[in-house]
Amino acid sequence: MTEIVPERVHPHGWRIVGIWLLLTAISVPLIVLVLGPHLPPGNVSGEAGGQRDANVLLTALLVPIALLVCVFFVYSVAVFRNSGEAIVDGPPLKGHAGAQLLWIVLTSVIVLALAVWGSYTLIVSTHGAGGGQGPDPIALPKGHQHALPIQVIGQQWEWTFRYPTYGGLETRDIAIPANTLVAFHVTSIDVTHSFWAYELGVKADAVPGVDNIAFVTARQTGFFQVRCAELCGLWHGHMAKKGRILSVSAFQAWIAAAQKRNAAIGKYLPKYNHVYFPAPLRRAG
Amino acid sequence: MNTTLDPARTTGEPVEPPELLARNIRVGSRIWAASQAFFFLAFFFAFLYLRALNTAGLWRGWPPHHPDPSLAFGVAILICVLAGAAVARLSVYLSAASWRAGTIAALVLVLAAVGLQSAQFSSLGFGPTDAAYASVFVGWTGLFTVTLLGTAYWLATVVGDVSRAGETALVLRAAAVDAVSFVLLVLAGVEIAAFILLYIVK
Amino acid sequence: MSATAITVRRPVWRRLIGFNMLTGLVLGIGGWFLGAWIGGQMAIGHDYLVGTDQNDVGIYMGYLFGLIGWLVGLGFANYPIGRLLGRPPTLRHHETGGWTRYFRLCTDHKVIGLQYLFGIGIFFFIGGLNAMLMRTELLRPVEQVWPAGQYLTLVGLHGTMMIMMTSAFILGPFGNYFVPIMIGAQRMAFPRIEALTFWLTPAAGLILMSAIAFGGIPFGWTGYAPLSDQARSGADAYVMAFLLIALSMTLIGINLMATILTMRAPGMSWTRLPIFVWGVLATSVLMALASPVLVAVMSMVLMDRSANTSFFLASAGGSPYLYENLFWFFGHPEVYILALPGFGIVLEILPVFARKPLWGYRLAVAGMFGVTILSFMVWQHHLFVSGMNAGLRPFYMLTTELISIPTGFIFLNAMGTLWRARIRFTVPMLFALAFFFNFLIGGLSGVFLSDVPSDVTTHGSYFVMAHFHYTIMGGLVFAFFGAIYYWLPKMMGVVFNERLAKIHFWLMFVFFNLTFFPLFAAGFLDMPRRVSTYAPHLQWLNDFVSASAYMLGFSMLVFLANLVWSLVFARIPAAENPWASRGLEWQLPTPIPVENFARIPVITSGPYEYGVTGAPPVADFMPAALPAAGS
């Protein structure tokens, strides 16, 4: 047991804060300006943009937190080591009410701010952030009554799409008009899938018996990648497609062509519905 | 409550003092009861959730034929479980002389509930395939019966304990009765919930 | 029966007969066939069998009877039958008898701890092997080594095996072994139940692996309902195995909680309880309350698959959402079941090698219980895009992010303990420090996921996968190895080769990070989980990851080599207290006697009073009390 000699107060704390401030001052601008524009899922739609902003902000906020902890650890490990073989006890500090209170207050403030800001983006600024909102969406974008409905049907292992405002037209590839509010109605006829349109920032589970609605407005024409984000069996990885964002007129032309192509088989399709119930599902084999 | 050991009681031989064993049984039974409550919470939730969702309008099964378990059986089972729990619990507060009669009566009542439930299953009038309500009914009551059966075994060992009064310490016998009756009490609570939901609310 | 009566020499074949693992295995396999036959008879004439080539009732009955055979063979039926026949219970004869007690029903908590360590170690190894096979498939973006179905089965087996086994990764070996010692008790509250919790584990592991013979489990560890309902009989193995593990977890939770609540030695007040014991207590609360829900949900799947109920079948009035809700109501507490014991371990190790008291002891306890309580309120963060209760998403976002606060306490404790410390860089300390680095990254990536707009990008992608490997592999497994290096000298009486141990640490730390950090990027670049084929432009990333994963696997071999070398060949006896720790367990002789303490000690001081002038020794081992009975 060593005797406690009151140590000369070392400026450890200030050094740690100094190093941390320096690293933060370097890293945060780098994150926001250099990394930020490349963070997913890009800016093709308002919803995707909202998600990207979330990712940028979270990175810019959490990296300094990580840096603080890391700087503290590295500094301690480098400076507070035991030199020599003899085991020497450190000062018996058991806690410090002020430091604890400060930490609790700081983390609480950060966390509450994150939750408030997250809810704000989710509900107000991005109207559900492109995520599936179930049959009764609460985060409604302006003019949602006039949104273009597109039904997305997941089945093992293919996506099909129906356009109820165009006579329930069913297609195997998807196109949406740019600068138009689109409401995806995602459902499934067998197991659970998840409709993931990466660049559009849309992800909504396709659940049998559920009409899962997600809103999106594309800002520009181009392509987007469709995938399945919920394990659905053997060829889960193969439920990938390229979707297209067309200008409104090109979209009309695309629809017309598709309608023509499908005219012959259209009458065999089941009537358009929000959900479909096949015969009770039993084990395969 | 002082929950630490008394050093004077311990010996080189690791045979716990009866007070400690008694406390273990009491505390263990409280936690076990909580675990069981969470187990049936899943069915409680399943009932309310499926009923609220009413997917495809099939909560109560395919139209003309709605599963309807007989209320008479339901009431009888409820009474047996409640009475069993009450008798077991009451005898805790009476003198040690009443433990034997109390636990035997509780055992009989619990076994009667198991028997009644089996009888109801054999004349149910519907089956597990009759959609959501039927599933919850069969699952909940079925697993509840299995749990009752397990508790009945425990109760039987307690009957054995209190019958051989000379062999085990009084504190141990008291704890055994207290523990099993507490679990029965919680199971009775589950049964009340089951009865209200499965027979009355539907 | 006295201990000396056992030492009569008997021929080996004779010693194999009796209640032991071998008998259990034989009866278990026999029971399987009996049960399968009975189940076959039960199912005859039921219309749902028509047109299918499988009978799930038969398989479930097989597992049930197999389980009964296994337990009877191990001797678990003797006690209940004896109880009913009026024989007085005794434990003594279960605790004696040479090395064979490691292969029998033994109620000595130290034997059970070691049984757990090696039993779980083997399953962990198998799970890790599966991971290596998966990484091999992912070397190329097209299907190459495994057909899609087998790849998915590998994923499911890896995930399920790992989650099932690591649930008791620390509570099983170290909780069982050290909690009674740390609180000054001679054994656990319910020794027979303790043995049962262990022996259910290999049964569950073997049942899970039998899935390979029945068509695999191509639905991941989460087993979402309509998919698992559709799967072939391998799903029955998954259901049964998870059910048994959940039962085992419930029981271990009850047992440890009761032990800590009732068996503390005199003077072991709540403020003197080692922080590891607090971690175990918090974990056991989660285990006792969350695992029963898993039992319930697995029995619902079981009924859906065998009795044709329709809990999860939308076309018959059920709902897949019900499964998802119930599964994650268990599943989220489960991930803290994985995390909390790790917190306990690292906070236990830090003061010893920092030579300082644990900084902010009360805060640490508050942090652990804060996590425990909050973890029951966050489960829908796994379901943000599922379309259920979208209106509740802000609530679940809030509760999930709140968990960062109590978890942050643990970091503050560590930082305070390191502050102006006298750190010794022993191997356990290295693992403890690495824990904080890895868990920091894992936890902060969790904050991304908890933010709904960000989760819409990353849900179902490799980002999630990287997140939880950082928290589990980087957190729990690092803590586990820290605990092994810290406590093995006491448990086995030998020292590890320090050189090899350091090589193990550095390889593991470096290649763990090289394996899983790039996968955050893979997730951001839209690589979904559970696929054997992926976008070609991600190949270089995946190749890099696979190469690192092999090196990670290699680091584990270094560990195994070290274990075998130190345990079998070198056998350098360990000092009784090599770390100069104040922990109660270190004050006992090695090997620890069967009854731990000759007398129940009286605890006189806290375990972390390093550097406190005039701190008394931790305990009085020969309290002046009445002479032991019989002497």
Ligand code: HEA
């Ligand atoms: C040990 C296991 C473990 C642990 C501890 C955690 C911890 C956390 N997890 Fe994780 N998680 C898993 C294992 C774990 N997780 C698994 C297995 C899955 C996937 C299952 C599957 O789908 O297969 C998953 C999935 C998962 C999801 C769902 C993702 C999806 O599928 O879309 C989410 C979403 O919110 C999430 C969030 C969190 C959060 C917020 C924490 C927090 O507890 C983290 C808290 C920690 C910190 C934040 C760092 C330290 C704190 C500080 C330094 C204080 C300062 C910090 C701030 C102020 C922010 N996790």
Ligand code: HEA
């Ligand atoms: C405890 C949890 C745990 C651990 C430790 C690991 C460890 C590893 N995991 Fe695991 N993983 C999961 C839990 C875990 N995983 C889960 C839950 C999933 C999701 C499944 C799903 O989607 O459903 C998953 C999914 C998953 C995937 C995604 C598959 C997919 O979605 O397609 C991948 C891919 O690379 C992967 C890789 C790895 C690797 C390389 C390791 C390596 O770290 C492994 C290294 C370990 C070894 C090589 C074994 C060495 C062991 C010993 C030497 C034994 C010691 C002996 C004694 C103590 C006696 N894991």
Ligand code: CUA
């Ligand atoms: Cu469809 Cu995965």
Ligand SMILES: [Cu+2]
């Ligand atoms: Cu979670």
